Each structure stands twice: as structure tokens, then as C-alpha cells.
Amino acid sequence: MKVEIVIPDWLEKLNNIAKSFKSDEDKMDFVIEIARINVENGGGPFGAAIFDIDTGRVLSCGSNLVLQNNLSVLHAEIVAIILAQKRVKSYSLSKIGKFELFSSSEPCAMCLGAILWSGVKRVLWGAPSEAARKIGFDEGPVFESSWIYLKSKGIEIKGGLLKDKATEVLMSYKELKGIIYNP
């Protein structure tokens, strides 16, 4: 038996662009754009991507597909991790090379845990958790000590990059009366 996760055409295309990015700002701008496109296509206001740290090349892109697939685990970060590991055929990206995950918003409790298992070496986000909580999403138990734990495992953490632009996507989702898919 196979369980299927539907990836929209526009996201599939982005996964095949094989583009390289130079700066952290350019990469963050890219995932914020993914979040924006996802909202236009009826999804939650979150985007993520995984890049090769050495070359800046995109390995995978994810957007929040909770509503489109009726699956609560399909946050942007989880989709990016699944597509990356499918691409390299390994349950740990650290076995393949050095990769970093960019997310338009601070990862929720689930995604924070998933990042640890994924094998990425660097995590960056735009909007802080409070911005997502402010529009109604229950981001779960994420504490300062949670991120300190990941750092202790050798993962570099950087939050708040282009945070105003990233927060704007969240605010526009609220204005559009987007579905807040809490349990």
C-alpha cells in the first residue's frame, strides 16, 4: 500500500529549478516568496527550502500543504525535508553533505524536532514564532532551551532574517481570512 502526498505543480517546478543562491538574504527572500505563492494557491502562509551550504544550490522546496492534503504534519519544513530525503535517498542529509534549512517562520515544536532528525546543519527563519501565534496558530511548546538543545548537537541557529517581510505574509493571510488549522 502506498500513501500519497500531493505536491502542487508550481511547487514541483520550484523543486526542479536547480538554482544557486549567494546570500542568506536571497535564500530567505526565496522562501518568503514560496509562502506568498502558497497562500495564493489556498495553502497556509509558510515556505521553506533546503540548500547545499557549500554551493548555495536548492536541494528541495516545501510549502505548508496541511489544507491541500488534509494532513496536519505537512508543514513547509516537513515537506522540504521529505522532498530532500527522497531526492538523495537517505534518512539523514548529513550522510550526503552539509545542508541548511530556511523557513519563512520560526519552526513550530514538531518541525523543531523534525529538523534534529533530518541531518541539516544550519537553520534560519524569518518571522518569529510570536507572529504566527498572533494570527492564531498554536506553535506548541518551543522554549529557548529547545533551540539550545539543537545548538548543542552542532546545528547553527539564526532567527529573524528579513522578519518584517516574512511577517507581512502572515498578516496578509489573516486579512484574507485564511484558515487557521489548529486542532
Place this chain on the structure above:
Amino acid sequence: MKVEIVIPDWLEKLNNIAKSFKSDEDKMDFVIEIARINVENGGGPFGAAIFDIDTGRVLSCGSNLVLQNNLSVLHAEIVAIILAQKRVKSYSLSKIGKFELFSSSEPCAMCLGAILWSGVKRVLWGAPSEAARKIGFDEGPVFESSWIYLKSKGIEIKGGLLKDKATEVLMSYKELKGIIYNP
């Protein structure tokens, strides 16, 4: 584009048994058995299932499919949540009824967060987190305050049910030199 997750035949069959269980002990025994069968089939030593709280009927069963699918997010709890939500066609089980998740081991940081989003109202586990950590798995940042957060959201939490029997499956995995799929 569709991403496929392969569910082994034995697990598919268990998902279709439509059996009802009476006690918490019977349900825990069932998920420990899932963990044991999964090890026999080359998977990680973890099992989970979601039951209807009122009728005790199985809604879905999951086992750890990280190794079989090369995907780090496919812990037993995540597989059970995906199969349950696919079955009821909703990203939140609380929209459908009252459901409980049983896991043979204490959920890791990722699964704890996923449980919050899933819409289950009750969580029970067998072996404590320390037992999984002892055989080498990095369960991530799970604190007492993490579970308190879930309780504050109306989720009932109960750990350590049949913990000796549950821990035995973990110990036997270590003896068999099963793969510890940390990043």
C-alpha cells in the same frame, strides 16, 4: 506530482482489522506487538495506534518506517497520524470525534509537537524516553514543560504503561544490533 510513502503489507492489514479494545493495557499490548513485528521486518523498534476513545476501535496503526522509506519523519506516531487523517479525510481528528494515541515509547520532540496538531485528546506511552535514549536514539528536546503545555491544551497524558514489556522491545533491538538512525 505525488510523493509516495510505502506501508508494508502486514501494517496495512493491521490498519484494516477494525478491532475494538477494552482496556488501556490491551491497547498498549497491541502497539508493543506492532513495535516487535516492525523489528522483525527490518524497522525501528516503535509502534503506535490511534483508537476511538468511546468505542475502543482502532482507527489507524503506525510503525517506525524511517529505514524502509529513507525518511526521517516517519516515526510510528507520525505514520499513525497520517493514516488516521487519510482515513477520516481531515487534518484534525478532533473535528471527527474523540481519539487517543498509544505509542510503545514516549514520543520524541517531533512527535510530541505532531500530537498537538493532530487533534487527539489523549496520549499514552509505554517505555520512557530514557529507555530509547539509552540504546542510542536522540529523542530531542522534550521537557516536563513540553508535556505540561499539551495538558494545558486539554490533552490527557499518561506514560509508563506496561513499561517493562515496552522497554524489552528496545533492548532486543539493541541486542540485534538494529540501526540507530540518528542524523
